[in-house]
Amino acid sequence: MVEEQDERILAELQKDGRATNQQLAETVGMSTSACWRRVRALEEAGVISGYSALVARERAGFATSAILHVSLERHDVKFVDEFVARVMQRREVLECFATTGDADYHLRVVVRDMDAYNRFLDEFMFRIPGIRHVRTNVILKEIKTGVALPF
Amino acid sequence: MVEEQDERILAELQKDGRATNQQLAETVGMSTSACWRRVRALEEAGVISGYSALVARERAGFATSAILHVSLERHDVKFVDEFVARVMQRREVLECFATTGDADYHLRVVVRDMDAYNRFLDEFMFRIPGIRHVRTNVILKEIKTGVALPF
DNA sequence: GCTATATTTGGTAATATCTACCAAATTGGA
DNA sequence: TCCAATTTGGTAGATATTACCAAATATAGC
Numbered sequence: 001m002v003e004e005q006d007e008r009i010l011a012e013l014q015k016d017g018r019a020t021n022q023q024l025a026e027t028v029g030m031s032t033s034a035c036w037r038r039v040r041a042l043e044e045a046g047v048i049s050g051y052s053a054l055v056a057r058e059r060a061g062f063a064t065s066a067i068l069h070v071s072l073e074r075h076d077v078k079f080v081d082e083f084v085a086r087v088m089q090r091r092e093v094l095e096c097f098a099t100t101g102d103a104d105y106h107l108r109v110v111v112r113d114m115d116a117y118n119r120f121l122d123e124f125m126f127r128i129p130g131i132r133h134v135r136t137n138v139i140l141k142e143i144k145t146g147v148a149l150p151f
Numbered sequence: 152m153v154e155e156q157d158e159r160i161l162a163e164l165q166k167d168g169r170a171t172n173q174q175l176a177e178t179v180g181m182s183t184s185a186c187w188r189r190v191r192a193l194e195e196a197g198v199i200s201g202y203s204a205l206v207a208r209e210r211a212g213f214a215t216s217a218i219l220h221v222s223l224e225r226h227d228v229k230f231v232d233e234f235v236a237r238v239m240q241r242r243e244v245l246e247c248f249a250t251t252g253d254a255d256y257h258l259r260v261v262v263r264d265m266d267a268y269n270r271f272l273d274e275f276m277f278r279i280p281g282i283r284h285v286r287t288n289v290i291l292k293e294i295k296t297g298v299a300l301p302f
Numbered sequence: 303g304c305t306a307t308a309t310t311t312g313g314t315a316a317t318a319t320c321t322a323c324c325a326a327a328t329t330g331g332a
Numbered sequence: 333t334c335c336a337a338t339t340t341g342g343t344a345g346a347t348a349t350t351a352c353c354a355a356a357t358a359t360a361g362c
Contacts, residue, residue: 017202051168091301
């Protein structure tokens with residue numbers, strides 16, 4: 001489905017999401033119109049789900065971030081759905097994954113400062129029903145924060 | 152430094168990284184030229200570090216991903232630098248954070264299938280010198296994979 | 303291997319957008 | 333209050349987008 005030339009397009013658009021269609025066509029080696037149509041098809045097929053400016057966290061004033069290990073008391077749909085719904089609408093939670101291992105979920109949370117993080121825990125996380133355990137792993141250093149899939 | 156109107160621009164460009172300058176100027180309520188110059192300034196200041204197409208992992212053929220907890224034997228600069236250098240150039244590692252807590256590092260790794268993950272461990276991770284422990288937490292479900300800072 | 307059909311391609315041109323420049327407006331100090 | 337520095341909106345030439353077409357290429361049936 002996603003073939004050779006599409007992968008070249010995807011790789012390039014991951015590197016530069018604002019590349020003009022002309023640049024893109026040149027780097028992947030096809031005409032502007034063919035290239036443009038393939039990009040459009042990838043968008044419509046949902047392979048490209050969107051475009052985003054990548055903002056430097058610290059320079060934008062978000063000094064604090066953490067990875068949370070979260071476990072639920074019970075795993076009834078009721079509790080799981082409630083947890084997922086709450087997490088989805090909380091914008092400080094950039095990522096949330098259900099995982100194997102000791103914790104049920106891994107979350108990455110980004111806030112302006114430690115004070116905001118404390119409020120996040122008190123006012124949001126600790127009020128979610130059915131939580132068994134929350135362990136905070138403060139991020140000391142971002143070694144790498146990539147979004148590009150390794151084509 | 153990053154003020155009110157800049158945050159509106161950043162928020163919008165996070166939502167739609169390919170918004171035209173005209174759309175952007177309209178949504179944030181300023182002239183196209185003023186808006187364009189602010190965007191340019193944000194780029195040059197490194198607040199906007201780039202733009203990227205967001206590619207749907209599974210639709211692009213990357214079925215498997217995991218969060219790894221990694222600890223080092225020793226924390227001499229020598230070992231740390233070596234670890235960081237290797238992780239940086241390995242494209243399957245999308246994210247790497249130095250954290251507090253039981254593990255020294257949290258990594259998110261994305262590969263095409265479990266076989267590729269096994270190779271990743273054998274050929275890469277287990278050969279890094281000075282590693283004490285690697286614990287794999289397979290991602291069962293991506294609840295949320297956001298990149299937008301919560302302005 | 304050959305034809306008919308469907309799909310993909312490259313070229314084109316009207317439309318839309320970008321981006322450098324200018325003069326006017328606004329801001330911040332002294 | 334006045335001056336200097338910065339930011340603003342308007343403009344226009346240069347650039348890019350995007351829908352259309354005919355030609356080329358791939359696909360399937362026989």
